[in-house]
Amino acid sequence: MKTYLDCYPCFLRQALDAARLAGADQNQQKEVLGRVLALLQGVDSSSLPPEIGDQVHRIVRQEVGDGDPYRAMKQASTRRALELYPRMRTLLEEADDPLDVAVRLSIAGNIMDAAFDREYDLWETVERVLAQSFAVDDGAAFREALSRVDRVLYLGDNTGETVFDRVLIETLDVPVTYAVKGGPTLNDATREDAQVAGLDRVAEIVDTGVDAPGTILHSVQGRACSAEFRRLYDEAELVIAKGQANYETLSTEGAKVFFLLQVKCPVIARDAGVPVGSILLKQGGM
């Protein structure tokens, strides 16, 4: 998905939010803002939104001098999600259609996105998503694809959401490779974050080879996934891609990708032709 003009004010707001969340003082916040203004002026208009987000969050990390400013928030997110794990297991044991429930739980976890600082109650979100109609429901194609493949490549997103991903992976009847980021960016899960959520017990964990949000397959800035990850991606028969940044980077990368997400941003909503607040199980196109 291309970067829209509406993304520019939002990047500036995100930079300020991120700097504050990372503990930046007034001067550091001002430095971040100045550097992001310069970045946005010079940005290649063909960049994907997560490519710009990558640069914004690198500026924040540099200015506050902390390689993982979301560390404490991420740890709290995983704890919060792990507390709900037994309740999620109970839901699955009682479910008539465990895959449907597990997909919804995984989508519910996508609320844990630090780019959006709306207040939410995590269990209320679970209950909402369990009851909500899909705005796009390619569930039939998803089940059909799942029945054909020997392995799934699962592209993670936020820390904490990892626990919800684990529940879906435990419900799948097929081995899973779980991809995390190559290093901290925003509150995205790294290998360490995924391990705390217990993902190493249910999947093979790999990383994208780059500390950038989403899954950037090609990049003019040389900030794409590693060749090794790219090979894994190309060879995958079925890809589950979580969250907005993966949608933004992969929405036109073909039918083997299934996006599971909550739509939190009006630009993505318009691009996907659905209202903000929607839940999607959407097969990729070209």
Place this chain on the structure above:
Amino acid sequence: MKTYLDCYPCFLRQALDAARLAGADQNQQKEVLGRVLALLQGVDSSSLPPEIGDQVHRIVRQEVGDGDPYRAMKQASTRRALELYPRMRTLLEEADDPLDVAVRLSIAGNIMDAAFDREYDLWETVERVLAQSFAVDDGAAFREALSRVDRVLYLGDNTGETVFDRVLIETLDVPVTYAVKGGPTLNDATREDAQVAGLDRVAEIVDTGVDAPGTILHSVQGRACSAEFRRLYDEAELVIAKGQANYETLSTEGAKVFFLLQVKCPVIARDAGVPVGSILLKQGGM
């Protein structure tokens, strides 16, 4: 009131909104965005928000090649407000405290702010503001000041809101000088806009001498009010200042100014120590 870092993303969003409302095509929107990014990078951090807003909206006017891009919107706003004029007169005739009702009507009209594109029903807004408690109520000092002076300088704000101002002016027992902008900026009222609302029948209309929002008394950019208007301002014994931009430019200009406004922006809300959505009748300080 100083410009906060939170104002920067908002200026960028406002620029895009304004360009679209002014009919800018995709390329013009991009040009506006690029120029506003450059502006924000170089801006003097001691600028008042309306000084930056002034430059943002001049960029929009230049890029779309229209000296008054809000013309149609302004005309519609005045028509809409004039339709409510008879109902407002009836409310006043039936009022136990006509001044209180007229002040509230004037504040209700402050909803007609093109910088905020929230949907609203104009008469519902009137009913809300008639029933709402003031977050700051310096009404006693205002009445006392009104009883002492021979003339009021009334600083207008948006077009359409002008009709609500007229109702308040008709209720005051003292002659009024009504100040409009020296030329089009955003949807602020100019002399022509005020005349359509009938203000020339109830007040002497003057202009600030500059096509900038708010009331910029001094400016490093040389975009302040004219010397003639400045003299009028200095000599005024009591000033009624409508809306956010007048609050932003005059909030520390002393106790002869009374601000009547709806708080629509979180930064002003924080500065004034009140929630967004508040109504204020607030005496100025130093």
